[in-house]
Amino acid sequence: MKKTNPKAKDLNHATADPKGVLTGVHFMNGDQSACEGALAAGCRFVAGYPITPSTEIVERFASRIPTVGGVFIQMEDELASSIAIQGAAWAGLKTMTVSSGPGFTLMMEHIGLAAMLETPCVIIDVQRAGPSTGLPTLPGQADMMQVRWGSHGDYEVIALVPNSPQECFDLTIQAFNLSEEFRVPTFVMMDECVGHMAERVVIPPAEKIKVFNRRYTTLPIEEYLPYRTGKDLVPWFVKAGTGRRFHITGLTHDERGYPTMNAEAQGKLVHRLVEKIRTNAEQIVRFEEEDCEGAEVIVLSYGITSRVASRAVEMARKQGIKVGRFRPIVVWPFPEKRIRQLAGMAGGFVVPELNYGQISLEVERLVAGKVPVTLVPHGGGTVHQPEDILRAIREIVRL
Amino acid sequence: MKKQTKKETPLSIEPRPQNPIESLIRMERLPHMWCPGCGIGISMGAFARAVLESGIDQNLLSVVSGIGCTGRVAGYLRLDSFHTTHGRAIPFATGLKLANPKLKVVVYSGDGDLTSIGGNHLIHAARRNVDLTVILVNNLNYGMTGGQFGPTTPHEAFGTTAPYGNYEYPLNLPYLMDVCGANYVARWTVYHVRQLTRAMVEAMNKDGLSFIEVISPCPELYLRRNRLGDALQEMVYLKENSRIQNGAETRSVAIEQKRQEIIVGKFVDRERPGYIQAMDEHLGKAMGARYQRPSFWEK
Numbered sequence: 247m248k249k250t251n252p253k254a255k256d257l258n259h260a261t262a263d264p265k266g267v268l269t270g271v272h273f274m275n276g277d278q279s280a281c282e283g284a285l286a287a288g289c290r291f292v293a294g295y296p297i298t299p300s301t302e303i304v305e306r307f308a309s310r311i312p313t314v315g316g317v318f319i320q321m322e323d324e325l326a327s328s329i330a331i332q333g334a335a336w337a338g339l340k341t342m343t344v345s346s347g348p349g350f351t352l353m354m355e356h357i358g359l360a361a362m363l364e365t366p367c368v369i370i371d372v373q374r375a376g377p378s379t380g381l382p383t384l385p386g387q388a389d390m391m392q393v394r395w396g397s398h399g400d401y402e403v404i405a406l407v408p409n410s411p412q413e414c415f416d417l418t419i420q421a422f423n424l425s426e427e428f429r430v431p432t433f434v435m436m437d438e439c440v441g442h443m444a445e446r447v448v449i450p451p452a453e454k455i456k457v458f459n460r461r462y463t464t465l466p467i468e469e470y471l472p473y474r475t476g477k478d479l480v481p482w483f484v485k486a487g488t489g490r491r492f493h494i495t496g497l498t499h500d501e502r503g504y505p506t507m508n509a510e511a512q513g514k515l516v517h518r519l520v521e522k523i524r525t526n527a528e529q530i531v532r533f534e535e536e537d538c539e540g541a542e543v544i545v546l547s548y549g550i551t552s553r554v555a556s557r558a559v560e561m562a563r564k565q566g567i568k569v570g571r572f573r574p575i576v577v578w579p580f581p582e583k584r585i586r587q588l589a590g591m592a593g594g595f596v597v598p599e600l601n602y603g604q605i606s607l608e609v610e611r612l613v614a615g616k617v618p619v620t621l622v623p624h625g626g627g628t629v630h631q632p633e634d635i636l637r638a639i640r641e642i643v644r645l
Numbered sequence: 646m647k648k649q650t651k652k653e654t655p656l657s658i659e660p661r662p663q664n665p666i667e668s669l670i671r672m673e674r675l676p677h678m679w680c681p682g683c684g685i686g687i688s689m690g691a692f693a694r695a696v697l698e699s700g701i702d703q704n705l706l707s708v709v710s711g712i713g714c715t716g717r718v719a720g721y722l723r724l725d726s727f728h729t730t731h732g733r734a735i736p737f738a739t740g741l742k743l744a745n746p747k748l749k750v751v752v753y754s755g756d757g758d759l760t761s762i763g764g765n766h767l768i769h770a771a772r773r774n775v776d777l778t779v780i781l782v783n784n785l786n787y788g789m790t791g792g793q794f795g796p797t798t799p800h801e802a803f804g805t806t807a808p809y810g811n812y813e814y815p816l817n818l819p820y821l822m823d824v825c826g827a828n829y830v831a832r833w834t835v836y837h838v839r840q841l842t843r844a845m846v847e848a849m850n851k852d853g854l855s856f857i858e859v860i861s862p863c864p865e866l867y868l869r870r871n872r873l874g875d876a877l878q879e880m881v882y883l884k885e886n887s888r889i890q891n892g893a894e895t896r897s898v899a900i901e902q903k904r905q906e907i908i909v910g911k912f913v914d915r916e917r918p919g920y921i922q923a924m925d926e927h928l929g930k931a932m933g934a935r936y937q938r939p940s941f942w943e944k
C-alpha cells in the first residue's frame with residue numbers, strides 16, 4: 247500500500263508572526279507595501295538585484311529585515327537571486343525575489359527550476375514597458391504571458407495582480423500562502439503605476455493576518471519519499487539538515503527525487519505539475535465583479551488598467567449603457583468557469599491592457615465566439631485614455 | 646591471489662567487506678554514469694573519505710551541483726543533495742547556507758559549469774567569501790555535451806567546437822580565486838588522492854570560501870581527441886609531471902599548454918572573515934540594539 251502523508255487539516259493555518267507586521271495606517275507606495283506584505287507573510291529571506299521600478303521593494307527589505315531577524319542579500323544578477331531564494335527555501339525559509347522586465351527575463355531559468363523542484367517561493371514583477379530595456383520608469387502589462395509560459399517546458403504557476411498599494415500588501419501575503427500550499431512559484435504582477443503610487447495602506451494586527459505555514463512531512467525516514475503525494479498532488483516538504491538525506495534534481499525524476507530518464511516518468515511528473523494547479527483552480531481563483539450578469543458589455547481589466555477602466559465604465563453608464571466590470575485578482579489560473587458563464591449572460595467583452603493582446607487571448611478562448619471580445623491595446627509607457635475604452639464599449643453596443 | 650580466468654568468474658558476487666565509503670553513496674543508483682577511467686569518481690571517493698575523516702555531522706552536510714558529468718556527483722552522495730541548473734550551484738548554495746549556517750555546504754561541479762556559465766557567481770562568492778567549499782573538477786573540457794572546448798581548455802588543444810585547435814587561452818583558476826578573496830585555494834590531481842582528501846577536510850573546516858581545483862582526466866573525450874593516451878597513461882602523466890609547491894604564487898600556476906608541468910599544492914590559506922560573520926558583526930555594530938540576529942542562525 248502506498249503511504250502518503252497523513253491528513254492534518256488546518257494544521258498549517260496560522261496567524262502572522264508579529265515581528266514582521268507593521269500594524270497601523272500608513273501612506274505608502276505599492277512597492278513599500280508589497281515589502282510589508284512579504285514581511286507580514288513571514289518572508290525572512292530576500293535575494294535581489296536592483297531594477298526600476300521594483301527597487302524600492304528590496305531597498306525597504308534591506309533596511310527592515312535586520313530589525314525583524316532575517317537576511318537580505320544583493321546578488322550579482324537575477325539568475326543568482328532567483329536561485330538563491332530556492333536554496334534558502336530548501337533550508338526552510340519563506341523567500342522572495344523581486345524584479346522588472348529585463349531581470350524577470352533572466353529569472354525564467356529558475357522559474358522552471360522552482361516549478362520542477364516544487365520550491366515554494368514568491369517572485370514580484372513590477373512591470374515596465376518593453377521589450378528589452380524599454381521604458382524603465384514607465385508602466386507596462388506585457389509580461390502576463392511570460393509569467394505563465396516564460397520558462398521552457400510544461401508547468402503551471404499562480405499569479406496575482408494588485409491594483410492598489412493596499413492590494414500589494416494583501417496579495418503578497420496571499421501569494422506566500424498559495425505558494426506554500428501548492429509548492430509552486432507564485433507571482434505578484436504589479437506595474438510601475440501601482441508600484442509607485444502612494445495611498446492609504448492599512449496593516450492589520452498580526453493576529454488578524456492569516457498565514458499558511460509550510461507542510462513538512464511527518465512520515466518516518468524509511469517511509470518518506472520527497473515527491474510522493476496524496477490526492478491533492480502536492481508533496482509535503484522536507485528541508486536540508488534534518489537527517490533525511492534526500493536528493494532533488496531539475497532532471498525528470500521519480501517519487502524518490504532520482505533522475506528517471508524516460509517518457510513514462512516525464513508524463514507522470516508533468517501531469518502532476520500541471521494538474522496540482524488545474525484541479526485546484528476553482529479554489530485558487532479570485533476575482534471581483536460588478537453588474538456583469540445581463541450587462542451589454544463587460545469590461546475586463548486588471549492592475550492599473552482596471553482603475554482607468556472604471557472611469558470609462560462610469561462614462562458609459564452615464565450614456566445609458568449597461569456595463570459590467572470584471573477584475574481578475576488571481577490571473578493564473580484564470581477564472582475560466584466564471585468567464586464561460588458570463589459569456590452566455592453578457593453582450594460582449596472589452597479588454598483593455600497595456601500590451602498588444604495577452605489576457606484578451608484567454609478571454610477570447612473562453613468566450614469561444616459566443617459574443618464579441620474587443621481588445622483595447624496599448625504599448626505601455628502610460629495608461630489608456632478612458633475615451634479609448636469607452637469607444638470600444640460603444641462599438642460593441644452598436645453591433 | 647590466484648588470477649581469475651573468465652570461466653571462473655562467479656555467477657553471484659560473494660559477500661565482501663563493506664567499503665566504509667558505501668555509507669555515503671546511494672548504492673541503489675549504481676552503476677554510475679561516468680565512463681571507465683574517468684577521474685570524477687576518484688574525486689568523489691576522496692570526498693567521501695574526507696567526510697568520514699573529518700567527522701563532520703553528515704546530517705548537516707549538503708552538496709550542491711550544477712550540470713555536467715561532474716554535476717552528477719550530488720546525485721550519488723547519500724547526503725542532502727541538490728542538482729540545480731547549469732552554472733548556478735553557487736547562488737543556490739549561498740541561499741542554503743545563509744538560511745541555515747549550521748549546514749556545511751559543498752558545491753561540487755565542473756570547470757565549464759563553475760567558470761564559464763557560472764563564472765560570475767564564482768567570482769562574487771569568492772569576493773564575498775561566502776562560507777562554502779567549492780570543489781571544481783577540471784577535466785579541461787565540457788564532458789557532458791561531448792568534448793567542446795571551454796575556459797579551461799589549454800591553448801591549441803582540440804575540442805569538438807575547436808576542430809582546428811583552441812586559439813583562446815585558459816583561466817588560471819587558483820589565481821582568480823586568490824585575487825577575488827577566497828580564504829583557501831588548493832589544487833590537486835586525482836593522482837594525489839591522499840593530499841586531495843586532506844585538502845577537502847581542511848577546506849570543509851574553514852569559514853569563508855574554500856576552493857579546490859581537482860585536475861581530472863576525461864579519457865573518453867579530451868584525452869582521446871587530443872591523442873594524449875588512455876586513463877592509465879594519464880595517471881602516470883599526472884604523477885610524473887605534477888610538482889607539489891605549497892604556497893606557490895598563484896599567478897605562476899596556470900595550465901596553458903596541453904603538456905606542461907602542473908603545480909599542485911595548497912596555495913592560499915588565510916582568515917578573512919567569512920560572509921556570515923562579516924554580515925553579523927557589521928550589522929551588530931552599525932545598528933546596535935536595533936539589530937535582530939535571525940533566529941534561524943542560532944546554534
Ligand SMILES: Cc1ncc(C[n+]2csc(CCOP(=O)(O)OP(=O)(O)O)c2C)c(N)n1
Binds near residue numbers: 731756788
Ligand atoms: C543553460 C544551459 N546551457 C547549456 C547546457 C548544456 N550543458 C550541459 S553540461 C554542459 C557542460 C558541462 O561542462 P563541465 O562543467 O566542464 O562539466 P563536465 O561534464 O566536464 O564534468 C553544458 C554546456 C545546459 N544544461 N544548460
Ligand code: SF4
Binds near residue numbers: 789865
Ligand atoms: S565524458 Fe569525460 S568527464 Fe564525462 S564521464 Fe566520460 S570521461 Fe568522465
Ligand SMILES: [Mg+2]
Binds near residue numbers: 783787
Ligand atoms: Mg569539464
